[in-house]
Amino acid sequence: MDPQSARKPLFLAAFVALSALVWAYWGTLVDICVRWVDDPQYSHGFFVPVFSGYLLWRRREHLWANDFRPRWWGLGAVLVGTGLRFVGHVFYQPWIDPTSLIIVLFGLAATAGGRRAVVWSGPAILFLAFTVPLPYRVQMMLGGTLQRVATLTSTYALQTLGVPAVAEGNVILLSETTLGIVEACNGLSMLVTFFALATGVAILAKRSLVERVAIVASAVPIAVIANVARITLTGVLFEANQGEWARAVFHDFAGLLMMPLAIALLLGELFILKRSLIPVASDAPA
Structure with missing residues (x-):
């Protein structure tokens, strides 16, 4: 049969x-x-x-x-x-x-x-x-941690760009306004979504186990970088007296800006891994 x-x-x-x-x-x-x-x-x-x-x-x-x-x-x-x-x-x-x-x-x-x-x-x-x-306690713990990391990192990025910025709690004080990094802006939503995307890429990619683990592990820093870039750009626009554009970037265009940036960083990582990790050829005869 x-x-x-x-x-x-x-x-x-x-x-x-x-x-x-x-x-x-x-x-x-x-x-x-x-x-x-x-x-x-x-x-x-x-x-x-x-x-x-x-x-x-x-x-x-x-x-x-x-x-x-x-x-x-x-x-x-x-x-x-x-x-x-x-x-x-x-x-x-x-x-x-x-x-x-x-x-x-x-x-x-x-x-x-x-x-x-x-x-x-x-x-x-x-x-x-x-x-x-996610369990409620895990969600609150991750959200609070990401919120604090986003505030401090964005403040440092703004200072590096020459923008007067000081972090007080989860609020960034600019020269003429304040930028509050509330719970909805902690980047947890972006992290969860991008972690699923990175895992899918790791499963489909014809790469070594080390590369696949690196792809999945990079989802966290890439998601944080994308969120920090959004907050930093918002602060720069506020300092440039572009309040309407700043609010649009911070709220309306957040998803449209963060995900393409994260995907671009992931593609860059795949390119670097392909050039950095060279498979060892076997000495055994064919």
């Missing part, structure tokens, strides 16, 4: 299991979609499942491996994810619910096809972690 035909019952069972999973997590999925619409910090969420689906299609050759067989040990991961979801409901931790969904997906993949199915679906399932909202 053709291997693809032999696996049709397995694919049918997987479809039924995924349908049951969608039914069980329907409320969670709706809440996630609502957050994508209402919370700018997670506006990239609509891109995440599309990219995960593309990864599954891109790695489809793993589906026809000989060791793609059902394994009962995957049910253990399903039980762990189900228990974690129960814990999240008991202690009212909303971020645990979507996290349990990712664990259950791994369990279903292992149950359907064992190790080979996990290898095939692993990157796509892990990428779905970008749909999980």
